[in-house]
Amino acid sequence: MRALFDVPAPAKLNLFLHVTGRRPDGYHLLESAFMLIDWHDTLHFEVRSDGQISREDIGAVLPADDLIVRAARALQAFADAAQGAHIVVEKRIPSQAGMGGGSSDAASCLLALNRLWRLRLPLATLAAIGLKLGADVPFFLRGHNAWVQGVGENLQPLEIPRARFLVVKPAQGLDTGSVFSHPSLTRDSETATISGFAADPFGFGRNDLQAAAQSLCPGVDDALQWLHGKGLKGRMTGSGSAVFAPMRQCADPVSSNVDWSDAPGDWQLRECMNLGVHPLMGWAPSDELSVGSV
Secondary structure: OOEEEEEEEEEEEEEEEEEEEEOOOOOEEEEEEEEEEEEEEEEEEEEEOOOOEEEEEEOOOOOOOOHHHHHHHHHHHHHOOOOEEEEEEEOOOOOOOOOOHHHHHHHHHHHHHHHHOOOOOOHHHHHHHHHHHOOOHHHHHHOEOEEEEEOOOEEEEOOOOOEEEEEEEOOOOOOHHHHHOOOOOOOOOOOOOHHHHHHOOOOOOOEOOHHHHHHHOHHHHHHHHHHHHOOOOOEEOOOOOOEEEEEEEOOOOOOOOOOOOOOOOOOEEEEEEEOOEOOOOOOOOOOHHHOOOO
């Protein structure tokens, strides 16, 4: 029985997030810097000969038709694959956190099953399949930290200095749709430049969703105030509710020894290093000439 074990699906942080407009179809136009971090879920895959897709959860219980299952079925349908898969998920990335956990799981699923089923579909084809599942999925498939524009589909690789971050997820999560539909949301931020970001990558810009999220979820403000009390300048990632703060730039992952003893017991806290590239980089061929239509 063919199998792939210990397949990582890393989280991301939005170093900034500006909302620059809104399309006629209701989708918001964004500008952001997406950065991979070493907080990750782990997935395990075994081929099923009966063509069925099954999933087993270790830890947090996921919805029956979550993005992992949908990604597997979408790939199976596109490639007309006769094989199925049993997928075991060790969920560690918090949900409703703005850290891209579901999208990252879907991307790792596409990459793993493309290899396990021996489909040899190129990266561009997987990205096109992934975009139909969620706007962040192509980012995790492409594997680079990225300057992101549009609804999340326009990606330009970014080099980001190595640094350590303290990430805090309060107990309450946030629904992305509720944040984006909030009446106080700013939707007309000016377009930024990569050069401006590069001059101060960990202090540049703001998160335009943060004020709306704070009004919906008091835990966001509590976590930001807690970080401030530690001498750290926090910011929300994505649509929340997780917040983070850069701790110090460093060449190695030496702990900063921040005292967490006064943090509420139902918060999730973790010191994370950023990643230069996705750990599954190179798992799909990048030859654009063999791309099929989706």
